[in-house]
Amino acid sequence: PALPPSAVRPAAVAAAAAVVEVRREIAQRHAAGGDPVETSRIATALFDAVVRDLWQALGDTLTPAERQAAAGITLVAHGGFGRQEMAPHSDIDLMLLHDGRAAETVATVAARFVQDLFDAGLQVGQSVRTAAEAVRLARDDATILTTLLEARAVAGPAAEVERLSSRLRRMIGRS
Numbered sequence: 001p002a003l004p005p006s007a008v009r010p011a012a013v014a015a016a017a018a019v020v021e022v023r024r025e026i027a028q029r030h031a032a033g034g035d036p037v038e039t040s041r042i043a044t045a046l047f048d049a050v051v052r053d054l055w056q057a058l059g060d061t062l063t064p065a066e067r068q069a070a071a072g073i074t075l076v077a078h079g080g081f082g083r084q085e086m087a088p089h090s091d092i093d094l095m096l097l098h099d100g101r102a103a104e105t106v107a108t109v110a111a112r113f114v115q116d117l118f119d120a121g122l123q124v125g126q127s128v129r130t131a132a133e134a135v136r137l138a139r140d141d142a143t144i145l146t147t148l149l150e151a152r153a154v155a156g157p158a159a160e161v162e163r164l165s166s167r168l169r170r171m172i173g174r175s
Contacts, residue, residue, distance in 0.1 A: 011057030015120035074156035091123040100108035
C-alpha cells in the first residue's frame with residue numbers, strides 16, 4: 001500500500017523534483033530538434049542518477065540487518081532503461097538482483113525502495129529475483145530473455161550482472 005503523503009520520505013520529494021526537471025530537459029531537447037539517440041542517453045543518465053540517489057538515501061535509513069542485505073543487492077536496468085533508450089515518460093524496468101540470503105529482509109528493503117520510486121513520480125516495472133530465478137524465467141519466456149540480455153547495473157555489485165549475463169549466454173548456447 002502507498003504511504004500517506006505525510007510519510008513520503010524527503011529523498012522521494014527531492015527525487016520527484018529531479019524527475020520533473022529531467023522530463024523538462026528531455027522535452028526541451030526534443031522541441032529543439034535534438035538528436036533522439038543522444039536525448040535518450042542523456043535521459044537515461046539522468047534517471048540513473050535519480051535511482052542511485054534514492055537507493056543511497058534509502059541506505060541511510062536502514063537498520064544494520066537491512067543494510068547488510070542491501071549490500072548484496074544489485075539494481076539492474078533492463079528493457080529500454082537497460083538499452084539507454086529512455087523516452088520522456090518511459091517506465092523504468094528495474095530488477096533488484098540478490099543472492100537469495102536474507103530474502104525476507106531483501107523483500108522489505110525492495111518494497112521501501114519501490115515505494116520511494118513511485119513517490120518520486122516514476123513508473124516502475126520491477127522485480128526482485130536471484131540469478132537462478134531470472135535464468136529460469138528467461139528459459140521459459142523469450143521476452144524476459146531478451147530484456148535481460150540488455151541488462152546493466154545501475155547500483156550495487158556490477159559483477160552480479162556479468163554473472164547473470166554469462167549464465168544466460170551459456171543457456172542460449174545449450175539451446
